[in-house]
Amino acid sequence: MKKIIIVVAVFIGVTACKVNPFTGQKTLNFYPNSQIFPSAFAQYDQFLSENKVVKGTADAQMITKVGQRISAAAERWLSANGYPGYLKDYKWEYHLVDDKTVNAWCMPGGKIVFYTGILPICQGETGVAVVMGHEVAHALADHGAQRMSAGTLQQLGAVAGNVAISDPNKRNLFNQAYGIGSQVGVMLPFSRGHETEADRIGLQIMAIAGYNPYEAAELWKRMKAQSGGDSPPEFMSTHPSNDTRINNLTAWAPLAEEEAAKFGVTKFN
Template sequence: MKPIRPLLLTGLITAVLSISACSSSPTGRQQVLLFSTNDMSQLGAQSFEELKKQEKINTDVKTNQYVQCVTNAITARLDPQSGFGQWEVVVFDSEQVNAFALPGGKIGVYTGLLEVAKNQDQLATVIGHEIGHVIAQHSNERLSRSQIADIGLQISSMAISGTEYHSAAMAALGLGVQYGVLMPYGRAQESESDIIGLRLMAEAGFDPNQSVELWKNMAKASGGQPPELLSTHPSHSTRIDDLEKEISRLPAYNPPRQNCRL
C-alpha cells in the first residue's frame, strides 16, 4: 500500500474539518468555524486592551457622546451576544479613516472617519458594517481558514497571546496593519457586512440611502484605487450599486428617527 502523499493528507484533513465545523452566516453563506464564540470573544477583548495602550484615545465629550449615540442605537437592535456583556466603544484620536469591531463587543472609531462620514446616518453605515463582521463571525472564519491552511498549527486552543501565532490572530481580527500582518476580509465578507450593516442601520432608525452617500465620500477621500480584480474589497462603484439594489429590497421599517448630533 502506497503512503498517503502530504498534499493529499492535507486535503483530507481540510475536508474533515470543513464537514465537522460547517456553519451558515446570517445571509446563508456557508462557513467553516473552528473556534467557539467564547474563545473569539476572549481574543477580541485581549486585542482591544492592547490597542488602547498603543493608540491615543480621544477624550472630547461631545465626540464620544456622538459616536456612542449612533452605536447604542444599532446595538440595541441586536440579540444578546454570548461571551460578553455590553458593547464597549472607544474613539481613537487619529487621522485614519477607519473603524473596527471585534468579537467580545469591542468597537473602535478613529476621528479621521468623522471627516468623511458627514452625518449620523453615514457613521451608522460604517458602524453597522463593522458590527456585521462580528455578527457573521468573519474573524473566526478567517482564523479558521488560516489554521486549516497550516495543519501544523494547534486548532484546539485560542491561547495565542505571546506565541508565534499572535500576529496571525491579530490579523484575523482585522488588526493586521497595526501588527504588521495583512489578512484582509474577502469580497464576499465585505459585501455580506454591507448587507447586514444596511439592515441594522435601517432597523435602528437611520437613513439607509445615506450609505450610498458615505461610499461616494469614501471614493473621493481615497482618490484612485486599484482595479477591483486586484483588490479584496469591492470597488466603490460596485459597492454603491449593490447597496442601491439592497435598499430597494429592504422591508418597510418604521422605527423612530435617530437624532445623534456632533
C-alpha cells in the same frame, strides 16, 4: 496539488458547522467565542492604553450613541428571528481615537474603534451609522473567527504539500504556486465575501436602528472620491471595489427599508 485542494475542501465542508443567523448558511468556523473573545478583549484594552482616546466631546458621544442604537437593533432582529441570547457574551464598547487614518473596526465580541480621520467622510450621525453597521456586522457574523479558521486551513494545506512532496525542486514550485493560488483564489475572495456580507447586514441593521439606508451608497461615493480612484484591482484586494459597493448598497437599500418596516420603523433620521 489538485488532490491537496480536494482534501482541504472536504475538511472545510466537515468543519463548517456554525450557522450565520443572517444568511442561514453554514460557516467555516471552528473557534468558539469562549476562545476568541477573551483574547480580543485583552487586545482591545491594550490598544486603548497605547492610543489617544477621545472622551467627552460631541463626536465621542455620537460614536457611543450610534453604536448603542446599532447593537440594540441587532439584538431586536436576532430575538425576532429565533436567536435570543445570541449576543449574551458580547461586551459592547465604542471609542473614538485621535488618529488621521480613515478607518474604523470592530473586534470579535463587540469592541469598536473609530478614528477621527473617518469623521469628515461620514459627515454626521447617519454616515457614522453606515460605518458602524458594517463593523458591527463583522462581529455578528463571526468573521474574525472565520478568517482564523481559513488561515489555519491554508497553513494545513501548505504543510500537507510539503510533507507529500519529497523532491526539493518540486516542493519549491509547489510552495510558490500554492502561496499565490491559495491567496488569490481562496483567501482574497473569502475576505471580499465577508466585506460584502457585512455591507448587507450592516445596511439592514442601521435601517432598523432608524438610519436612512439610502445614505450608505452616498458615503461610499465620498470614500471613492477621497481615495482618488487609487486602489488595486478588485481580484487582488481584500475588499470589493468602491463601485461594486456603491452598486450593491444602492440595490439593497429598498430591501433594508422593507426589513425596518417589519419593526415599525418607517421614518429615518
